[in-house]
Amino acid sequence: MVDEAPEQEAPETEAGTPDLARLMRELEDARKRSEDFLTRLQYLQAEVENTRKRAERDVDQAVQRANEGLIARLLPVLDDLDAAVASTKGKAGKGLALLRENFVKALKEFGLEEIPAAGIPFDPFVHEGIQQVNDETLPDNIVKDVVRKGYTFQKKVLRPAQVVVAKNERHESKGEQDA
Numbered sequence: 001m002v003d004e005a006p007e008q009e010a011p012e013t014e015a016g017t018p019d020l021a022r023l024m025r026e027l028e029d030a031r032k033r034s035e036d037f038l039t040r041l042q043y044l045q046a047e048v049e050n051t052r053k054r055a056e057r058d059v060d061q062a063v064q065r066a067n068e069g070l071i072a073r074l075l076p077v078l079d080d081l082d083a084a085v086a087s088t089k090g091k092a093g094k095g096l097a098l099l100r101e102n103f104v105k106a107l108k109e110f111g112l113e114e115i116p117a118a119g120i121p122f123d124p125f126v127h128e129g130i131q132q133v134n135d136e137t138l139p140d141n142i143v144k145d146v147v148r149k150g151y152t153f154q155k156k157v158l159r160p161a162q163v164v165v166a167k168n169e170r171h172e173s174k175g176e177q178d179a
Helices: 004-087 090-109 169-178
Strands: 112-114 127-134 143-148 151-153 156-159 161-167
Touching (some): 004 090, 004 151, 090 112
Parallel strands (some): 127 161
Antiparallel strands (some): 112 151, 143 161, 151 156
């Protein structure tokens, strides 16, 4: 009987070797599938994150365009308030000036800024020259008067300032004589 036990163990060991190879192949296949699933999951996570960022950017841009459109529609109201303040005297004028100041303050909180114009060099990117006049007291291409104020919104020109630009003919004729 002692001889029978080793004979029975030997067939199990021989039969166990093919099972071990099969299990190793299955383990390797499972590892490859797991790595493939992990790669797919990482790709999908990156895609979801990119989609989320793109959606946030699209929403921000839509809000920006809506605010820009609203403020552009309010600029004529601001122009009317400026005209009313300029033409009204006394307590009514002070009240209108206070109303205008509050209105401008609210618009500035959203990013509206007035474009500087009077007394500075003409800049075609922010000024719209509607007239050029001879003025020997000012150098060439200096904004003499502002016809309509211009504004930027979030650092973008919303409406250029309409300006009158000085032209110094005396300065020009002197330059022509030197030539």
